[in-house]
Amino acid sequence: MAVIPRLRWLIVSCLLLFFTTAPAFAVTLEELAARLERLEEENRELRAKVSRLESSQDTSQSGAASSVAARPIAMDGVLRIAPEYGYDMLDPTTRINRKQQYLLEQKQAGNLAPDTVVASGAVTAIANIQSSNTEGKFGYLMRHPTASNQVAESASEAVIHSAQLGLTANLGSWITGYAEVLYDPEQSFGKGSITALERNQLQLRRGYVMFGDLDEFPAYLSVGKMATPFGLTDTVSPFTASGVWHAFGGLAYGANLGYIRDGLSLSAMAVQGGAQFRSNNTPVDGTSVPSQLNNYVLDGNYTIDFGEDDSLLFGASYQRGSAYCQDFPVTHFEACGEENPAWDVYGQLRLDRVLIHAEYAQTVNDWPGTFNPTIPEFAAHEVSSWNLGGKYTATMLERDVDLSVEFSRFVAGPAGAPWERQDQLVLGIATRVQPSVKLFAEYIHTAGYVPLNWISGGNLGDGVTHSVRDAESDIFVIGVQAAF
Numbered sequence: 001m002a003v004i005p006r007l008r009w010l011i012v013s014c015l016l017l018f019f020t021t022a023p024a025f026a027v028t029l030e031e032l033a034a035r036l037e038r039l040e041e042e043n044r045e046l047r048a049k050v051s052r053l054e055s056s057q058d059t060s061q062s063g064a065a066s067s068v069a070a071r072p073i074a075m076d077g078v079l080r081i082a083p084e085y086g087y088d089m090l091d092p093t094t095r096i097n098r099k100q101q102y103l104l105e106q107k108q109a110g111n112l113a114p115d116t117v118v119a120s121g122a123v124t125a126i127a128n129i130q131s132s133n134t135e136g137k138f139g140y141l142m143r144h145p146t147a148s149n150q151v152a153e154s155a156s157e158a159v160i161h162s163a164q165l166g167l168t169a170n171l172g173s174w175i176t177g178y179a180e181v182l183y184d185p186e187q188s189f190g191k192g193s194i195t196a197l198e199r200n201q202l203q204l205r206r207g208y209v210m211f212g213d214l215d216e217f218p219a220y221l222s223v224g225k226m227a228t229p230f231g232l233t234d235t236v237s238p239f240t241a242s243g244v245w246h247a248f249g250g251l252a253y254g255a256n257l258g259y260i261r262d263g264l265s266l267s268a269m270a271v272q273g274g275a276q277f278r279s280n281n282t283p284v285d286g287t288s289v290p291s292q293l294n295n296y297v298l299d300g301n302y303t304i305d306f307g308e309d310d311s312l313l314f315g316a317s318y319q320r321g322s323a324y325c326q327d328f329p330v331t332h333f334e335a336c337g338e339e340n341p342a343w344d345v346y347g348q349l350r351l352d353r354v355l356i357h358a359e360y361a362q363t364v365n366d367w368p369g370t371f372n373p374t375i376p377e378f379a380a381h382e383v384s385s386w387n388l389g390g391k392y393t394a395t396m397l398e399r400d401v402d403l404s405v406e407f408s409r410f411v412a413g414p415a416g417a418p419w420e421r422q423d424q425l426v427l428g429i430a431t432r433v434q435p436s437v438k439l440f441a442e443y444i445h446t447a448g449y450v451p452l453n454w455i456s457g458g459n460l461g462d463g464v465t466h467s468v469r470d471a472e473s474d475i476f477v478i479g480v481q482a483a484f
Contacts, residue, residue, distance in 0.1 A: 078115070078116055078117060079116075079117050079119065080116055080117070080118050080119070081118065081119055081120070081484050082111065082112070082118050082120070083434075083435060083436035083483065083484045084435050084436055085106055085111060085112070085118065085120070085168075086118070086119075086120030086121065086122065086166065086436060086483050086484050087122065087435070087436040087481075087483035087484075088102060089102070089103070089120055089166055089168070089180075090120055090121070090122040090164045090166055090180065090483055091122075091481075091483075092162075092241065093234065093235050093237065093238070093239070093241070094234050094235075095234070096227055096233045096234055096245065096249060097226075097227035097228060097229050097230065097231075097233060097249070097250070098229070098265075099178075099206070099226075099227070100208075100210055100220065100222050100226070100256065100258065101258065101260060101265065103168065103176060103178065103210070104176075104210075104212050104213075104214050104220055104260070105214070107170065107173075107176070107213070107214070108213075108214045108215055112168065112170050113170065114170050114171075114172050114173045115170060115171070115172060116170050117167060117168065117169045117170070118167070118168040118170075119165075119166070119167055119484075120164075120165070120166035120167070120168070120483065120484060121163075121164060121165050121166065121483065121484050122162075122163070122164045122481060122482065122483035122484075123160060123162075123163045123164075123481075123482050123483075124160070124161045124162045124163070124239070124479060124480070124481045124482075125158075125159070125160050125161065125479055125480055126157075126158070126159060126161045126239070126477055126478065126479035127156075127157065127158040127159075127477070127478055127479065128156065128157055128475055128476060128477040128478075129154075129155075129156045129475070129476050130150065130154065130155040130156065130473060130474070130475045131153060131154045131155075131473065131474050131475075132150075132153050132154075132471060132472065132473045132474075133153070133470075133471065133472050133473075134153070134449065134468055134470075134471040134472075135151075135152060135153050136150065136151055136152070137449040137468050137471040137473075138150040138155060138449075138473050139422055139424075139446030139447070139448060139449045139450075139471060139472070139473045140240075140444060140446055140473055140475045141241070141243075141246050141424070141446075142161070142186065142187070142239070142240055142241065142477075143161075143186040143187060143194075144186070144187060144188075144189075144451075145449065145451050146451070148191070148192055148193050148196075149193060149194065159185075159186065159194065160183075160185075161184070161186050161479070162182065162183060162184040162186070162187075163182075163183040163184075164180060164181065164182050164183070164205070165180070165181045166178070166179065166180040166181075167179050167180075173213045173215075173216075174211055174212065174213045174216075175209065175210070175211055176209070176210045176211075176212075177208075177209050177210075178206065178207065178208055178209075178210065179204060179206070179207040180204070180205045180206040180207065181202050181203070181204055181205065182202070182203050182204075182205035183200075183201075183202055183203075184203075185199045185200050188200075188201065189332065204225065205225075205251075206224075206225055206226050206227070206251075207224050207225050208222045208223055208224025208225060208226050209222065209223055209224060210222040210223075212258075214260060218259055218260055218261035219257070219258065219259045219260075220257075220258050220260075221255065221256070221257050221258075222255070222256045222258075223254075223255045223256075224253070225251070225252070225253050225277075226251070226252075226254070226256060227249070227250060227251055228250030228251065228252050228254070228269055228271060228279070228280060228297045228319065229256065229258075229267035229269055229297055229298075229299040229317065230248060230249075230250050230279070230297050230299065230317045230319050230342070230344055230361075231244060231248055231249075231299075231317050231344035231346055231359055231361055232244075232315070232344075232346035232348065232357065232359050233245040233248065233249045233359070234348075234357065235387075235389065235406060235426075236355060236357065236389040236390060236391040236404040236405075236406050236428075237389070237404055237406050237426045237428045237442060238402065238404065238428045238429070238430035238438065238440035238441075238442065239428070239440055239442055239477060239479055239481070240424070240426045240428075240442055240444055240477070242359075242387045242389070242406060242408045242424075243385050243386075243387055243408030243409060243410045243422070243423075243424050244344075244359050244361055244385045244386065244387050244408060246385075246410065247279070247361065247383065247385035247410050248279050248322070248342065248344065248361045248385060249278060249279055250271075250276070250278050250279040250280050250297065250319070251276065251277040251278035251279070251280075252269075252271045252272060252276035252277060252278070252280045252295075253271070253272040253276065253290065254269050254270050254271040254272055254293070254295075255269065255270045255293075256268070256269040256270075257269070263302055263303040263304060263305065264300075264301075264302050265299075265300070265301050265302070265303075265315075266299070266300050267297070267298070267299040267300075268296065268297075268298050269296060269297045269298075270293050270295075270296050271293070271295035271296055271297055271319075271320075271321075272290045272292075272293055272295065273290050273291070273292045273293065273294040273295050273321075274287070274288040274289050274290030274291070274335075275288040275290075275323070275332075275333040275334065275335070275336075276290065276295075278323075279322060279323045280295055280297075280319065280321060280322070280323060281295075281321055281322065281323050281325055281326070281333075281336050281339070282294050282295040282320060282321030282325075282336070282339045283325075283335055283336045283337065283338060283339065286335060287335050288333060288334060288335040288336070294320075294321075295319070295320050295321040295339070296319070296320050297317065297318070297319040297320075298317065298318045298319070299315060299316070299317040299318075300315055300316060300317075301313055301314065301315025301316075301346075302314060302315065309350060309351075309352050309353075310350060310351050310352065311349075311350045312347070312348075312349050312350075313346075313347060313348040313349075314345075314346070314347040314348075315345070315346055315347075316343070316344065316345045316346075317343065317344040317345075317346075317361075318341065318342070318343050318344075319341060319342050319343075320339055320341055321336075321339035321340065321341065322339075322340050322341065322342035322363055322383075323452075324340050324342070324363050324367040324369075324382075324383040324412075325337065325338065325339055325340040325367070325368070326367075326368065326369045327368045327369055328368065328369045328370075328371060328372055328373065328456060328457075328458060329369065329372075329454060329456070329457065329458025329459065330369035330370075330452065330453065330454060330455050330456065330458070331453055331454065332452070332453050337368065340363050340364065340365045340367065341363065341364040341365070342361060342362065342363045342364065342383075343361070343362060343364065344359065344360065344361035344362075345359070345360055346358065346359035346360075347359075353392060353393040353394070354390070354391070354392055354393075355390065355391040355392075356389070356390045356391075357387075357388075357389055357390075358386075358387070358388045358389075359386060359387050360384070360385075360386040361384065361385050361386070362382060362383065362384035362385075363382045363383045363384070364382075365382065366379075366380040366381055366382050367380060367381065367382065367383050367412065368380055369455065369456060370383075370412055370413050370417075370419065370455065370456050371456065372456040372457045372458070372463075372465065374457070374462040374463045375456075375457065375463055375465070378413055378414055378416070378417040378456075379414055381411075381412060381413045381414050381417075383410075383411065383412050384410075384411045385408065385409065385410045385411070386408065386409055387406060387407065387408035387409075388406070388407055388408075389404065389405065389406030389407070389408075390404065390405060390406075391403065391404040392404075396431075399431055400431065400432065401429060401430070401431045402428070402429065402430045402431070403428070403429055404426070404427070404428040404429075404430075405425075405426070405427055405428075406425070406426045406428075407423070407424070407425050407426075408423070408424050409421055409422070409423050409424075410422045410423075410450065412450060412455060413456070416469070417456075417467075417469070418456075418465045418467040418468060418469050419450045419455045419456050419465065419467035419469075420448070420450075420469055421448050421450065421469075422446065422447070422448035422449065422450040423446065423447040423448060424444065424445075424446050425444065425445045425446075426442055426443070426444050427442065427443045427444075428440060428441070428442045429441050429442075436482070436483045436484060437480065437481070437482045437483070438480065438481045438482075439479075439480050440477075440478070440479055440480070440481070441476075441477065441478045441479075442475075442476070442477045442478075443474075443475070443476055444473075444474070444475040444476075444477065445472070445473070445474055445475075446472065446473045446475075447471075447472050448467075448468070448469055448470075448471060448472075449466075449467060449468040449469075449471035449473075450467050451466070451467070454466060455467055
């Protein structure tokens, strides 16, 4: 600082003043020495003050820096959003039971850095018009087909179909924590209409801890609540799930061990017993209590790449205990007499702008509950479901537009039974207005009304069932899926 030179100038000025005025004031040497001592003392005091001021300023700046560093916002890059990743992780139409593999591949590609947390979210809003040729029998499965939701022969709505929040925590390079919260009043298993409190709840749809780093080792392990690796269960439609997913898409507690290398993907999942959240049920000491890890799902598939955008995927799956094992009358999540295994084969072909896939799944044994003793002419039957779909990405008004068609069938009874089958045809069109925002429209036609609960009767009296083989519905849906 400039204080010290000024003091020196002051001392010199005083000396000059003294010598030039000495005759007038007759200052002695002793007085001059005393004045110099006082000036030196003042100089020391000024130096001390300057030092204290500088020290105080440094401390203040250091404290401010510490305060800022303690705020989460200063942890630049730790909490992030990745809209395209968030869209893909929360998208219910693709990679339905292969989200772990997709997550690991994103980490391997450098899109998910170690020691970061990625926050994701998605909202799907729809408006639709539905009509049926049978009062109260609407076969569209993207909302529960019950009298609590649709009455008369026509229905319409403008609603939030679902909302999701997801967190991906990359804890170093080997450990990943994932949690996904879902709000879905349209497909909730709660009682009442979509405005009932019991159906307006949040649930942890998926949550697991995964160990794996594909750069180091081609295997991974995930433990928690997740989709079971049974079949493909994807759809080419922009919104409506395939019949195979409705029939066999699993969701359960368990531990999934996977292997990924050179196009080969293998999965073996140990599944908690009892009636799980979706499509898995293995009796535990004659009950549905999930107190044993006594179910499992196996899957293997292989992808052949022909070029940058061309590939062929084919695979097969097996599970020890499907959901189709209950005795008559059938109600959700009840105990089974014994397990009923199921198998699945699937394939998917990509050729530039064309995507085609096909899938077939079936139980090994008949479903006991499909025999109603008061309608003995219809024997118990195995459960099967298949679908065939295709999608073409066209260019319209300088924008990519997906045009899709898919047919799927669910079979649960012999020919002529009220619960014999339910068909679904979906024509779809969709486009991305942002990388993580999709606009879509669909026309859906369903033939057959076969809800799984009380599928063969037992709730309406002897010889009567609420399944209707000849019921048909027509649905038109428009919507938007926005994610981050």
